[in-house]
Amino acid sequence: MKFATKLIHGSHSIDAATGALSIPVSQTSTFAQKSVDHFGKYDYSRSGNPTREALEESVAVLEGGSHAYAFGSGMAAISSTLMLFAPGDHLVVCEDVYGGAFRAMTRLFGQWGLNVSFVDATDPAALEAAIIPATKAIYLETPSNPLLKITDLCGAVRIAGKRGLLTIVDSTFMTPYLQKPLELGCDIVLHSGTKFLNGHSDVVCGFAVVNDEKLAQRIHFVQNAFGAILGPQDCWLTLRGLKTLKIRMEESQKSAIRIAEWLSANPRVKRVFYPGLKSHPGYEIHRSQTSGPGAVLSFELEDYPLTKKVLEGVTLSAFAVSLGGVESIISYPAKMSHAAMPSSERAARGISDTLVRFSVGLEDPDDLIADFARLI
């Protein structure tokens, strides 16, 4: 089955009980039991819920995994995954990781004894050199947020494999339509489903996906024990949003390529970060491990006054936190996605005060370009 068909029929295309084409919202906290000795498949919605199960199975099929787990946010998926580790364990993490993940790793999990080293994961030698005896996993984002840096996933898997480490990848920017890290040998794929998977800026959700029974059991244990689950209504909305993932990604990506080229030709734009541009240092690696550059790009403007003018002056795109919606969203990493990172850390990573991130929605690209052209 090809990806577009999987989106519609890969799992749970019809409700088995009624034939409904839309999976019902099982808006219940608990399930009545018939026997003291044998409980039914569902007993309590934190442990399992039919709407959540339909969504989890759909995401697992799309990602090429055996199991997916849905959480109440991308951060809940990330934090629940970090709970697989114990005090004293160490992770090697790509340096321009999402600011919220940086915050959880350093200020939350740091407190309970998890140690992390941030490295430029585009450099395999740096990745390897950061591994110490206590290292248990390599944690990556590719493309990374907000600088769209590319990590060679097969290379990282080779390095991790030599030492028996897990490879964890936040694949939010790509979705399984464009990148399937499990097929490349990675162990856990994370998503902020808030973004392209749901795609309509109306749900906050997250996923952890694996292709290994034991790992699945461990994540399921955390999901149930810690309890950061996604509610049935949000599962239903995400199931609905997911069906159009392919056409949304295709259209937004086509526009992103045009906008990246337009920005690159503008003298007031200092740099464009987009793996669809041949000038991107990770262009070849990205091409080899994905089927497209996606619909998020970042760019650096000439100075701060122009940056402010663009952020406050665009009329079609929302100046907002988040990405991956049908509406284009322009954001300011220094004060939004990476506000949780101290300014010295941001500066060290190249996240400057003139950096703008743009998530391309489904508006006509001519209109989006015209909106920028008024300002830049």
Ligand SMILES: Cc1ncc(COP(=O)(O)O)c(C=O)c1O
């Ligand atoms: C790459 C990436 N991972 C994780 C997250 C966190 O997801 P959520 O906001 O759904 O908690 C985000 C949010 O922007 C993100 O961009």
